[in-house]
Amino acid sequence: MIVTGHCLGGSVASLFTLWLLESINRPGTKRPLCITFGAPLIGDKGLQQAISQNLMWNSDFLHVAASQDLDPEAVSEVLVAMDLEIARNKPPNEQWHMIDYGAVVKRLMSTVRFKGISQLSEMIECPLQAGIVLQLQAIGLNRRQQSGDSNPLIAKLEKCEEAFVSKRKMGFDPSKKLNKRKEDMAKLEWYKKVSKSEDKGYYDSYKNRGSKKDLHVVTFKKSLTNYWKEMVAEVERMPQKEEASFRTRWLYGGTNYRRMVEPLDIADYYKENGKKDYKANGRSEHYIKLEKWLEEAGKPLSSQVITRKQNVSASLTEDSCFWAHVEEALIQCELLRNGQEEESTRKKLIEFEEYVMEQIKEYAVSPEIFLGGSSFMQWWKDYEQIVGTSYKSQLTDFMKSRLYQQYH
Known part of the structure; x- marks a missing residue:
């Protein structure tokens, strides 16, 4: 299916194509092609970026614009732009007329089919190879050096182009x-x-x-x-x-x-x-x-506590930032030892205690945190010395009674 439109009709065609692409998002479905002529911008920068960076969707749009369009600055991503000689030869007050895009397309086809190919030293049947040769000529490379299947540069460019097209198709x-x-x-x-x-x-x-x-x-x-x-x-x-x-x-x-x-x-x-x-x-x-x-x-992923309990020995700690909390708690202990920010620091450590105990009750932490060489056990040794034997909480009772040894 080809969806097309001119000026505001082109904007409508683009919106309709976007709706189609989202609606038929199924493997194997043929995708529509949207071709617009002189169509104003639709959406914001975020929409343009989302379409241009989506390899599947970006290949479904072709926007044609000319400098004589009524609102050329509002055109979205212009893939084909032409400065028509017929407009340049008119007086300024006559240049902003509707462009006959039918004639533009015919002229473009003639340019590609006849003018470009006629400049080749020999007929090249493969359209991809012919296009590459023409592009190389456009940048001034010697025509004789480009023709022929044995030319390594053309072969390399063909492979690159085929790989790119394949990538766009697969998305x-x-x-x-x-x-x-x-x-x-x-x-x-x-x-x-x-x-x-x-x-x-x-x-x-x-x-x-x-x-x-x-x-x-x-x-x-x-x-x-x-x-x-x-x-x-x-x-x-x-x-x-x-x-x-x-x-x-x-x-x-x-x-x-x-x-x-x-x-x-x-x-x-x-x-x-x-x-x-x-x-x-x-x-x-x-x-x-x-x-x-x-x-x-x-x-x-493991919504039931009983399920997590059964699998805790082989599980990963659910909060991927757990060790960041441990490192912060180690810093707080160091501050307390140095007599800095005592009230706020103790409050943060109590909050950490509550956080850890909640994770333990939910079987949301790996038993690895209780290994002898872990940073968490290092924190516990530091913290135990700081709070002393008289301080009691759920976590200190859990740790002092070594109930963590049964956490598996």
């Missing part, structure tokens, strides 16, 4: 790279298991980086983060209906990635001396988006 599909990312996640799972056997957990192993295996994790983390940043950015640019579909499809994978990898970013953040408040100053936007997807889904 954005994160599943194509998913298997490689699954390998990276499996390697992180292995790293997590090995670190647990060393009684310190993968967060603190990565934070301290005392062996070669810790350094390899940097590569896995980087590839996973690049993948999910690209995926989140692409989904955020999608139309609402298509975006919702992708969110649902990738909710589980995105949540597991966030819970596994964000603690490593937190470790990097606090490794630099003087860094504070990761959530406000250091958290990447794509983590925020992934967490928002889960919240908007309306139900946790």
